[in-house]
Amino acid sequence: MKVKACIYTDAGKKRTVNQDSSLIKVASAGKIGRISFIAVCDGMGGLSKGEVASCKAIRTLENWFYEELPLMLGIDQDKLWDAIEISWRRLLANINRDIRRYGKHRGIKLGTTLTALLQIGRKYMLMNIGDSRIYFVSRRDVQKITHDQSLAQDKIDRGVITENEAAQSHDSNVLLKCLGQGSGSEPQIMRGEIRMSTTVVACSDGFWKTISEKEIFRALCPQMCVTSEDMLDECKKLTKTAMDRKEQDNITVASLCLEY
Template sequence: MRFISAGITDIGISKHTNQDSMLIKVAQTKNQNQIAIGIICDGMGGLEKGEVASATVIKKYEQWFQNELPKTLDHVNMEAIATEWVQLLKDLNYKIMQYGKGERINLGTTFSGILLIDNKYLIVHVGDSRIYKLDNSLEILTEDQTFVQREINRGNMTYKEAEGDPRKNILLQCVGASVEVNPEIEIGEFKENTVFVLCSDGFRHVLSESEIYMYLNPNVLIDKNVMEYNSRQLIEMVKSRNEKDNITVGIIKSVL
């Protein structure tokens, strides 16, 4: 499998710092195939030093991708990698929390990460950033770990009610601000001409799924230039609709 990728982050219209951090990388393997990793971390908007938390997590996973993953590529085991990723997050959760206590500050971050090897994907997820899969249609591969999503799942709230609920940004867990993190894990398969879209909540709050699909479906994204141009068009659309948060989107497309 081979991949093309792009990523754009924007501070938005009201924040003084960009607390989003992103990792999008494609690497060559010995057998001339490619592997890809994508991670979105959204530093907690209401907490101090969210950008420190998100950047710390991204740096650790970039080191893992460069130094640890190559050792396992001869015998890839996605379940074992999932276990490794979860442990990394648990270690980072403790490290960031201890740093916050020492500095007397609160900080945390979401984590939505995907690893693509051959025709398989691994997703590990904490918080309310999202990963979408676009082929013949759009599918959300992660579930928002928020108060309102939990209430929807329990039948106590409708999606319409959730949109206007003042508690919609309350997370059930995040890395660095939860006593314990229990990431969501998904392992699946994909085909050529599939697009994976990773985004912070600031990107998708005011966009419809049909708009995301229109601009980012695999038939439209013919190369990196189009990926970047269409991503920027959507980001400008988001800003014009008065979204107040940082805005980040990353794209990975599988190609022949």
């Protein structure tokens, strides 16, 4: 399996501080093969020190990848993913506690979304809190894999509004869950299998709110990702398109092309 990766982020036209944080990690694990880990966190734009919350989450994930994951790779494959899920739930509870404690001591509110995916061989597991997203882009189509934990998405799920109406609604900025606020450590966790060459795209809402799935497919499908530099150029172009369309938020997109 070949892996190509890139990250592009921009504070945007309005914000002076970029509250997004992201990571991509790729490693070789002997007989298990190639392992990839991708994550994006979006610090709450309306809350103080959102960049502290998102950075805390990303650094904790990075430490987990280097320190805890290697210890679990020796577990029987039938039990490995259960062990990783247990570890992730504990990790998220710790991040949530630490962010809340930081805010309490300083008398401020802060929080962050978190979306992340771990790939081992052809299998993957993702976790998601808030409204950052992960897409799978194959040679044929693009699919949104995560499910937004937002008021707008809740209304869509209940049939109160359509997706088009949600895009124009103020509810699109209201999160039902995030890390650092309340009991926001309960994530969406999903497992699956990657059956063909796929580009995993993780992004903050500053990216996906103005960029269509068709545009993501055209720019980041595996056949367009010849090199990591090509991917980065396309991510830059899409980010510029978002800003040209008057997107005011921070914008982050991380791309991981897995060729089987």
